[in-house]
Amino acid sequence: MGGTAAEPRYNGRMQITLNGDARHCAPGTSVLALLDAAGYGGKRVAVEVNLEIVPRSAHATHVLAEGDRVEIVHAIGGG
Known part of the structure; x- marks a missing residue:
């Protein structure tokens, strides 16, 4: 039972890649929700x-899908 690319397969959760690492999240997770869960909430990224x-x-409003590859880059101030 491999499932299709759009099917959640991990105990009702889907797998994405976040900054090169596998991560599971609930189907319907938005980019904003992922940012909050990953500790980037409120940061300029x-x-x-x-x-x-x-x-x-x-x-x-951007909803993630099974297999998405997400990269988050945050600015580091300097002078």
Whole structure:
């Protein structure tokens, strides 16, 4: 029972890749919810899903799918 790419397969959770590491999350998880769960909530970050930038204005509505590759980059101030 391999399932399809869109099917959650891990005890009702789906697998994504976050910054190169496998991670499980609930189906229907938004980019914003993932940011909160990963400790980036409220921080100024850039998010890329499957090599495409997700604008900040879409973080709450962009829903992740099984197998998505997510990269989060946060700015570090300096002078």
